Amino acid sequence: MIPFIKDARGTYTAVVDGKSYQFDMTHPNYSDLTECVHSGDSKSFLEEIEVGQQIEDWSDGAFRFESGVLYYVDEEVHRVITARVVGMIKQGFDCSPMLRFLERLYQNPSYRAIHELYEFLEHKALPITSDGHMLAYKAVTAEYMDKWSRTIDNSVGQKPKIPRFRVDDNCNVGCSAGLHVGSIEYVKSYGWQGDKVMIVKIDPANVVSVPLDSDCQKVRCCEYEVVGEYQEDLLPAVVDEYESEEDLLLSDHADEIWGSDDDLDS
Numbered sequence: 255m256i257p258f259i260k261d262a263r264g265t266y267t268a269v270v271d272g273k274s275y276q277f278d279m280t281h282p283n284y285s286d287l288t289e290c291v292h293s294g295d296s297k298s299f300l301e302e303i304e305v306g307q308q309i310e311d312w313s314d315g316a317f318r319f320e321s322g323v324l325y326y327v328d329e330e331v332h333r334v335i336t337a338r339v340v341g342m343i344k345q346g347f348d349c350s351p352m353l354r355f356l357e358r359l360y361q362n363p364s365y366r367a368i369h370e371l372y373e374f375l376e377h378k379a380l381p382i383t384s385d386g387h388m389l390a391y392k393a394v395t396a397e398y399m400d401k402w403s404r405t406i407d408n409s410v411g412q413k414p415k416i417p418r419f420r421v422d423d424n425c426n427v428g429c430s431a432g433l434h435v436g437s438i439e440y441v442k443s444y445g446w447q448g449d450k451v452m453i454v455k456i457d458p459a460n461v462v463s464v465p466l467d468s469d470c471q472k473v474r475c476c477e478y479e480v481v482g483e484y485q486e487d488l489l490p491a492v493v494d495e496y497e498s499e500e501d502l503l504l505s506d507h508a509d510e511i512w513g514s515d516d517d518l519d520s
Contacts (some may be wrong), residue, residue, distance in 0.1 A: 255292060255293075255294045256269065256270055256290070256291045256292075256296060256299060257269045258291050259417050261325055262278060263278065264278060264279050265277070265278040265279075266278070266287070266288065266291060268287075268291050268299070269454050270296045270299055270300060271296065271300075274357060274411075275299075275303050276514065277303060280323055280333075281303075281460035282402050283303070286298070286302050287299060287303060290302060293503040298431070311448060316357075317331075317356075323336070324336040324339060324454050325359075326356055326360065329360075331348050332355065332369075332372045332477050334372050334376040335352065335355075335356060335375070335443075336373050337373070338352055338375075339352045339353065347359060350384075351380055351382045351383065351384050351385075351386060351418060353386075353456070354384075354385060354386025355382050355387070355388065356384040356386075357386060358386040358387065358457055358458045358459050359371065359459065361458075361459040362459045362460075362461060363459075364423065364462065365463075366423065366425075366463070367423065367461050367462055370461075370463060370464035370470075371452040371458060371464060373464060373470045374464045374470050374471070374473055375385055375388075376470075379430065380437065386437075387455050387456060387457050387458070388456050388458060389453055389454065389455055389456075390435040390436055390437065390449055390453075390454055390473070390478075390494075391435065391436060391438050391440075391441045391452065391453060391454065391479070391484055392408060392434070392435045392436070392441065392451070392452045392454050392478075392480075393441045393449050393450070393451055393452075394408040394449060394450050394451075394452055395449060395450070396448050396449060398450060398452070401449070404443075406433075408452050408480050409480065410452070410456075410480050410481065410482060410483060411479075411480060412480045413477065413478070413479045413480070414433055414478060414480075415476065415477040416432070416433060416476055416477075417476065418460075418462060418476040420432075420464070420469070420476075421433070421462040421474050421475070421476050422462070422463065422474060423462050423463045423474075424463065425434075425463045425464055425465055425466050427465065429467075430465075430474070431474075432462060432463070432474075432475065432476070432494060433474065433475050433476065433477070433485060434473070434474055434477060435454050435456060435472065435473060435475065435478060436471050436472030436473065437471045437472070437503060438451075438484075439471055440472045442470035451484040451485075451490075452480050452482070452483055452484065453480070453482040453483065453484045454479065454481065455478060455479045455480075455481045456473070456475055456477075456478045456479075457477070459476045460473050460475045460476050460478070461473050461474075462474050462475055462476055463495075474515040504507065
């Protein structure tokens with residue numbers, strides 16, 4: 255057993271190799287750390303407690319990790335992002351795509367949109383690209399046009415865009431002005447047999463709102479890029495490169511994913 259003291263709030267102070275470490279329930283590795291303390295696994299303890307050093311090494315000081323909390327330019331990062339970053343490190347992934355995502359997110363001019371997007375990411379973990387954008391999905395017609403107005407081309411390579419001020423930023427309003435994209439579960443409930451599902455790349459700085467009517471499964475944005483046609487249930491958590499549409503095309507399961515068209519999306 256590793257020498258330790260635990261207070262009434264669940265905060266541990268442990269001594270490993272002559273050095274004192276402190277952690278509490280805010281640390282994303284809290285359960286693993288407590289297990290290491292009680293089992294005497296000092297090697298694993300040091301790996302778990304120092305996981306934030308990898309973040310600081312990559313970010314050259316823009317990010318710091320203290321007592322289980324991730325900070326960006328002295329701003330505490332939401333626990334959803336912290337958990338994903340730490341999880342990626344523990345699984346051996348490079349966490350830099352998520353950190354680049356954070357940098358892009360904080361370019362969003364809307365405080366409200368930033369915090370709503372946390373809820374979207376918590377509810378449905380969507381892939382993050384190597385340059386810090388996120389991938390989501392969009393149901394379109396067989397002719398690759400949007401299902402609401404039938405005027406917006408969503409074929410691969412297109413970059414639909416509307417002025418940000420024309421996008422409804424009220425999350426309490428479901429179907430309203432803006433470009434809508436979402437999780438695959440949202441798309442399944444929205445498409446008809448014969449429709450297409452497109453993979454779209456969104457800069458988090460261009461997210462305007464996360465409507466509550468779809469259980470935070472869709473977002474309204476002012477711009478996105480269509481990067482592929484989707485034919486499989488899941489994409490990997492991190493997408494490093496995609497040089498062509500074929501990189502995002504998987505096996506054909508399009509006939510399995512359609513529900514009813516009970517929501518309108520622009």
